[in-house]
Amino acid sequence: MAVNLLRRIGIFILTAFVASILVFLLLSVVPGDPARAQLGTDASQAEVDALQQRLGLNRPVPLRYLLWLGGLLHGDLGTSFVTRQSVTPEVMNALQVSLLLVVAGMLVAVIIAIPLGTMSAMRQGRADGVVLSALSQIGISIPNFLMALLLVVVLAVRWGVAPASGWVAPAISPGGFLAHLILPALALGIVRGAILSRYTRSAVLDIQRDDFMRTARAKGLTSGRALWRHGLRNALIPVVTVTGVEFSGLLVGAVVIETVFVIPGLGSLLLQSVANRDMAEVQAVVMVIVFMVLLINLLVDLAYTIIDPRLRSAR
């Protein structure tokens, strides 16, 4: 178990390292000189050279990579080409916002999906089961932003239960933070929850066909209690996989929601830095996202080992 954990962490570090090379190389081969881009077409070659010197762009690529990597290891994500200041605070703030938003959204999704998926599996073929299935189908077909706008119109504008947009850091005002989190978390969570409930439903249906569920009933459990005691944990395995994938996707994928609710998350920051042609910041954001996705995958892997004893001894 401990060895397994160490191995997984080793793989995680190695992957992160390889990813850092790829991210760096990809963005340094993008055509267009960052210094020229900053100064505009009117600037003289001498001015461009001077800026290149100041930004360190005249150094060889491997050295620039090593300097960047060294910075990363010390928690320095690089210096913006535009503002000439460290991008670290800005990126870390955005990361914190995105993580809070996505965790809240996925929490809503799981809270919706597991009961809904389980119920629609258990009531399969009956009227209420069909209604539940149809509901989740509708949920899947609604685009994120439409759900967001609907929530704003109803909950914020008509009923006034939550602010329509903006973001308050939890450190400043916990109450304000929660109030501002409600709508975007719901907008994300309802749609993801609908998708996740389909997976939950099919996982539960599969489990109910398994032999050990019949054994559980033969022991004297009713079908509902057999599902509760033996089925759900087994059904959780595919659900955890999908949750991990959705979580990773949402870190950037929530950009539409961030835009609708004016939330300064990673997605918005990435858009903004691309628009500014600030390659240093783009690099920093992409690297942070890659790192988070790898981390989530590591956690999902560990979750499997906790759920499934067969994976503890094997592999």
Add this chain to the structure above:
Amino acid sequence: MTLSGNPSGAPLEPDTRIDPGGSQPTPVLTVRDLRVGTAHTEILHGLNLTINGGERVGLIGESGSGKSITCLSAMGLLPDNLSTGGSIRLAGIEENLLEMPEAALAPLRGSRMSMVFQEPMTALNPLQRVGRQVAEVIDIHGHGQSHQSSSARAVELLDSVGIPDPGRAAQAFPHQLSGGQRQRVMLAMAMANTPDLLFADEPTTALDVTVQAQVLELMRRQVREAGSSLLFITHDLAIVAEICERVLIMRHGELVEQGPIDRVFSDPQHPYTKALLAASGLEVNPSTGRLVTLADLTAGPVVDPQPGSEGEAAPRDPADRPERTPFRIHESLPDGHQGTIVFNRAPASSGLAPAMVQVTELTRTYLRPGRGLKGPTKVPALRGVSFDVREGQHFGIVGESGCGKSTLLRMLTGLERDGSGSVQIGGREVVGQRERNLRWLRQEVQIVFQDPMGSLDPRMRVEDIVTESLIGVPRSERRERAQKILLDVDLPADAVDRYPHEFSGGQRQRIAIARALVNSPRILVADEAVSALDVSVRAQVLNLLSDLVDAYGLTLLFVSHDLHVVRHVCDTVAVMKAGRIIECGPTDEVYDSPQHPYTASLIRAVPTLQVA
């Protein structure tokens, strides 16, 4: 005991208590006019049966005959899409079990009646410790016992079913136990609350013969000590003879015959019972030398079995068998032997040509990923296997699961080419070759797999399946060859345009045989080729196989766990254990006077139709 022709049945006193030792037989389970069906068809057509207190009853039938459905109806475990009619009554319960709501029926399961299933590998929850799963059945029906006491009781139960080190086994997860041990755990759960009635649905079908013998013995003892009644479902008549007193024969959703076991086996009344007995015993029609099949006996006037062959599971008389081996060598591996014996090799003095298949020092080791701090462990699957198979021989390989026979077979057919040693087919090496250099091998050696359901591509037409290996042959000729070979395996020529799912299991195995033979190989490898088939179909496929082997002049390599079938099919047999061949020789000699103690124990463990 009440027979099926008594629809009124014995009136049930509501609070009959079961008294297994009593002189008056008391029915525990009474089934009257049980009908089960889907919206379109009826599966059970008005079944009547009674099981008395302490009685052990065998329910025999082929797949699809409705025997499992019968048990599941009583347990209330039928799939939702099946509807029921009639009545099932359990002693002491007033209502009809079929009409009881789930909430009222569930408490009876696991306490008054319980069930052991066929597949021990999947019947336990993989995520829960074994002890917890056993304790659960005590907790469900217990009346406020403490958690500790049910856990302690679980360990006792595991001990009582003969699991070594039960305290540790209780902490294990199911995947850490063997199939036989898991089935013991299932039995411990089923017997935990001393049920009045135990249903056992093919509980030993997935187990090796020696394990099967142990589990059957255990089950018989547990049931007797608890005074429970047993309804034992199986397709294997020999097992019923070992464990039951009374037998019910079922076909197409109806009981066709029932009675005390020795009467039914010695004097079967119904033609189907006769046919089933003949097919299970691999009985041979003395006039034709072929296996008696169901069709022989159920179609047209019923032929009485010849007086001499009755009840005897005799193989073909060795004298009738054409001599395929010009020498008879019967050898076994001495205890503790580490060197090499080349089994079945012609003595140098015989002046015969080299054997068709020469396997020398074949060794294959798998790496199992490490656990804990240990690195990967080596699992030897084959440990220096050497033997010859001569042209025209019918060479059987028997052994229990994990003995290495599947690995051996994969290496012989070039499906696996890593490992050390040598496999030569017709003088050409297979081990260590690249796959693309082995096209000649596919021409020489073809294989028929165990599972006729899984081994044919469901989206290909039979013609394409059968002729896929005929590369470069024009389409029209392919069709002709497909039709011809299908006639050879007794399928209609119009089968070419159909898909595998339109055929029964036996027919699909015929398609698989046709596919193997279409390119006229010299060696046919059959990997448990009849193990998934019902007994009646099995006889037909075996007859077909031996006809084709003769007609095509094939060398046959027949791998099976079923010693009975191997005895019938093969002239030479090799017994494998733990990656080695431990004994090899002419089949009748090996079976009649085994040299190695393991061979002897294997042969002893096979249930026979002889009634004790």
